[in-house]
Amino acid sequence: MASSTAAGPATRPASHEPYERTERTTPSRYRDRTSYDRESVHAILDAGYVCHLGFVRDGAPVVLPTLYGRIGERLYVHGSTGSRPLNAAGQAEDPGxxxxxxxxxxxxxxxxxxxxxxxxNYRSVVVHGTARRVTDETELTAALDALVDQVVPGRAADSRPPTAKELAATAVLRIDLAEVSAKVRNAGPGDDPEDLALPHWSGVVPVSTHYGTPIPAEDLAPGIPVPGYLPGR
Amino acid sequence: MASSTAAGPATRPASHEPYERTERTTPSRYRDRTSYDRESVHAILDAGYVCHLGFVRDGAPVVLPTLYGRIGERLYVHGSTGSRPLNAAGQAEDPGxxxxxxxxxxxxxxxxxxxxxxxxNYRSVVVHGTARRVTDETELTAALDALVDQVVPGRAADSRPPTAKELAATAVLRIDLAEVSAKVRNAGPGDDPEDLALPHWSGVVPVSTHYGTPIPAEDLAPGIPVPGYLPGR
Structure with a gap:
């Protein structure tokens, strides 16, 4: 797989193949909206700030919003050493x-x-997998950088890095991207033919995320400009 | 509890009491961000379009984005009769x-x-409960109106109501709002005192939802104006 050259068409590495479809990533409805394309999945993940992390506790589902980041085919989900999902995942790598x-x-x-x-209209990604606590310090540092850069790309390099104490107080879960699907709806209304003449307005209201003017911290030292990498400047 | 008069200060009905705190609605961290206030919970629910519905399937968690609506202390979640969570909830009212x-x-x-x-900074609501399929036709019709009005308030009355066939093809789950909490972070950065003099910009980038100009359906009959209740006009 190392035979490609910069000049010629590269043999696609295995990591560019679509995610393998499994029983639980095969939807019961709207299969035409579903994709296993790796680049589509990555793009949807990279465009977000908050994921909804689901786990089972005492037999019942729990869904919590939390920060995340991606490095290649690994998704990192943020927590603290005191939070329940991370305690449930345990210190150990296995079984997760x-x-x-x-x-x-x-x-x-x-x-x-x-x-x-x-x-x-929406774009969504659903990742099924096993979460394991990140214990390796190098991986943990890289994961925390990814979490910060997920929110504001370039920010990790322009902030004070975590101390050993902070690293110890931060729990990060890793989930390998293996059983993954994306779902996209991007179309106008699908009215039945017999309804087209009805007097109701029909169409789409576009929805997007708006970033306001950055608000400096009250105790920000004078003379520090708003960084060029911020949205909403 | 029915002794209040329109003129005097009303005895708060039971439904205005906060949600009862339970073990699983008591967070392990940031308890000061957590609220059980009914109006706060309702306001956060009413401001959204998409919920993340978590359930357990073959022992593993599943989290799916879906439409929802609220009527009083009942949350309704949308699905179709072919979708998995709704099949899992079953036709019957119990056990859910x-x-x-x-x-x-x-x-x-x-x-x-x-x-x-x-x-x-965020506002979130987490609802734990039991989902039961709505089978009563009157309740189902009201729930579907709530689902449409959740997205665009006032829209249900300005659209063609569901037919009996459509009602039969639509599955709606009801979850009673009983075990519920809200969590809100709305503050500036919480830097440690020894970091305040660092040369990194610090502050908040406000994020909000932006509604674009409504795009009429390609087959919209001429002469139908954009309704006044639409966002983004």
């Missing part, structure tokens, strides 16, 4: 904890003539 | 399916001088 991590972006409100066909 | 429904709004990116104190 079954989790489901979902990231969703809302792109539009879809108004159909019929109540029934109202919908949303 | 243990679920966790989480709604999260991102309000700001919090940049601290230290990587460690980077955070997000």
């Amino acid at each position: 904890m079954p989790v489901c991590v979902t990231v969703t972006h809302l792109d539009g409100i879809v108004l159909a003539r019929s109540a029934f066909h109202h919908s949303l | 399916m243990p679920v966790c429904v989480t709604v999260t709004h991102l309000d700001g990116i919090v940049l601290a001088r230290s990587a460690f104190h980077h955070s997000l």
Whole structure:
């Protein structure tokens, strides 16, 4: 696989193959909206700030919003040493904890003539896997950089790195990206033909994320400019 | 409790009491960010479009984004009769399916001088409960109206109501709002005193939802104006 040259078309490495479809990443509905394409999945993950981490506690599901970051085919989810999911995952690498991590972006409100066909345009990724606590200090440092850069790319290099004490107080879970699917709806309303003449407005209201003007901390030292990498400048 | 008068200060009805705190709605961290106030919970729920529905399937967690709506102390979650969570919940009212429904709004990116104190401002609600399939036609119709009005308030009345066939093809789960908590972070960075003089910019980038100009359906009949209740007009 190392035979490709900069000049010629590269043999696609295995990591560019789509994610393998499994029974639980095969939806029961809207299969045409589902993708296993690695680049699509990465792009949806990289565009988000908050994931919804699901795990099972005493037989019941728990879904918590939390920060995450990605390095290649590994997803890192943030917590603290005091938080429940991370305690459940334990200190040890194995056996880990079954989790489901979902990231969703809302792109539009879809108004159909019929109540029934109202919908949303969205991009989402669902990751099934096993979460394991990151214990290696080098990996932990890299994961924390990824978590910060997920929120503001370039920020990790422009902040005070974690101390040994902070590293010890931070728990990060790793989930390998293996059983993964993306789902995208990006279309107008799907009204039934017999409804097209109804007098109700129909269409899409685009939805996007807006970044306001950055607000400096009250105790920010004078003379520190707003960094060029911030959104909303 | 019915002794209040319109003129005097009303005795607060039971439904205005805070949600009862339980072991699983008591966070292990940041208890000062957690609230059981009913109005705060309702406001956060009412401001969202997508919830993350968690359930357990073959012992593993599953988290799916989906539409929802609220009527009083009942949360309704949308699905279809072919979808897995709704099949798992079954046709019957009981015993239902243990679920966790989480709604999260991102309000700001919090940049601290230290990587460690980077955070997000957010509002979230976590609902633990049992989901039961709505089978009563009156309740189902009301729930579907709530689902449409959750996305665009006032829209249910300005769309073609569901037919009997559509009602039969739509599955809605009901979760009673009983074991519920809200969590809010709305503050600047929490840097350590010894980091305040560091040369890194620190502050908050506000994040909000932006609605673009509504895009009419390609087949929209001429002369139908954009309704006044739409966001982004």
